[in-house]
Amino acid sequence: MTAARPTKRAATPLPGRPARGSATGRPIMALLDLLGRRWVQRVIWELRGDTLSFRALRAACDDVSPSVLAARLADLRTAGIVELTAQGYRLTADGQSLLQLMLPLHAWAERWARRMGRLEPSPR
Amino acid sequence: MTAARPTKRAATPLPGRPARGSATGRPIMALLDLLGRRWVQRVIWELRGDTLSFRALRAACDDVSPSVLAARLADLRTAGIVELTAQGYRLTADGQSLLQLMLPLHAWAERWARRMGRLEPSPR
DNA sequence: ACGTATCGCTACGCATTTCGTAGCACTCGG
DNA sequence: CCGAGTGCTACGAAATGCGTAGCGATACGT
Numbered sequence: 177m178t179a180a181r182p183t184k185r186a187a188t189p190l191p192g193r194p195a196r197g198s199a200t201g202r203p204i205m206a207l208l209d210l211l212g213r214r215w216v217q218r219v220i221w222e223l224r225g226d227t228l229s230f231r232a233l234r235a236a237c238d239d240v241s242p243s244v245l246a247a248r249l250a251d252l253r254t255a256g257i258v259e260l261t262a263q264g265y266r267l268t269a270d271g272q273s274l275l276q277l278m279l280p281l282h283a284w285a286e287r288w289a290r291r292m293g294r295l296e297p298s299p300r
Numbered sequence: 301m302t303a304a305r306p307t308k309r310a311a312t313p314l315p316g317r318p319a320r321g322s323a324t325g326r327p328i329m330a331l332l333d334l335l336g337r338r339w340v341q342r343v344i345w346e347l348r349g350d351t352l353s354f355r356a357l358r359a360a361c362d363d364v365s366p367s368v369l370a371a372r373l374a375d376l377r378t379a380g381i382v383e384l385t386a387q388g389y390r391l392t393a394d395g396q397s398l399l400q401l402m403l404p405l406h407a408w409a410e411r412w413a414r415r416m417g418r419l420e421p422s423p424r
Numbered sequence: 425a426c427g428t429a430t431c432g433c434t435a436c437g438c439a440t441t442t443c444g445t446a447g448c449a450c451t452c453g454g
Numbered sequence: 455c456c457g458a459g460t461g462c463t464a465c466g467a468a469a470t471g472c473g474t475a476g477c478g479a480t481a482c483g484t
Contacts, residue, residue, distance in 0.1 A: 191413030203409035203412060208405075212336060214320075217336055256412075256416060273408065285315065288327060289330075291394065
């Protein structure tokens with residue numbers, strides 16, 4: 177399987193198409209597949225307020241390798257979450273609305289940090 | 301760098317510790333690292349209303365391999381998001397509150413599906 | 425006690441993904 | 455022409471995820 181494309185990488189998850197780990201194509205599964213890829217949420221996060229050039233975005237993302245960043249940006253553009261303008265990459269209207277759903281995560285993470293600070297983990 | 305580490309897996313991302321792709325340890329980065337790992341959001345999603353046994357959870361997650369599921373459950377337990385009871389795995393109170401933040405994603409994904417249905421992507 | 429069926433979970437080897445470095449093609453200002 | 459900026463790709467190496475098989479423990483029926 178996997179076609180003989182020059183650059184072979186996994187298909188961008190889109191609603192209606194099977195996502196990794198779910199053949200149903202339900203939108204939520206495609207979204208979780210997309211958001212579950214490395215750097216995707218980080219990219220959205222770093223674009224929360226600014227239009228960033230490819231290299232500025234790369235720097236903001238702890239100097240992620242350009243090959244992975246290019247792949248993730250292609251995914252996000254295909255998904256209609258990010259667009260490339262003359263000034264650089266920025267969130268689309270859809271991306272903005274998705275970001276709004278991610279903002280409460282910030283507050284949750286802060287509370288989480290306080291709770292974890294008290295409890296040393298004891299797995300296993 | 302990083303010598304061979306047999307049978308060792310990446311540490312569970314926790315607030316205050318460096319996450320993959322971010323050495324700052326900011327809670328949001330640790331959370332994005334944790335949620336960005338494959339199957340983590342799916343597991344939370346599948347546990348949204350029920351207590352599930354390991355195998356039932358595995359079946360719900362499209363028969364994910366048990367090694368990965370065990371690793372993710374260990375992460376989630378260390379993070380205090382999931383707990384193991386005599387009846388099986390279930391979300392903790394923290395996990396429930398995190399789930400509440402994920403629910404709007406479902407609605408977003410549905411709208412996303414409708415929008416993507418209209419527009420065939422034309423990147424590049 | 426025995427066989428069977430479930431449970432949570434691990435070992436191990438292979439496939440996929442990600443990474444890091446290098447560099448290309450292009451544009452703009454000097 | 456010459457840097458310096460842009461977006462982006464190639465390619466080998468490392469990290470991560472996956473699938474199959476199976477372990478020890480527990481619970482049940484006979």
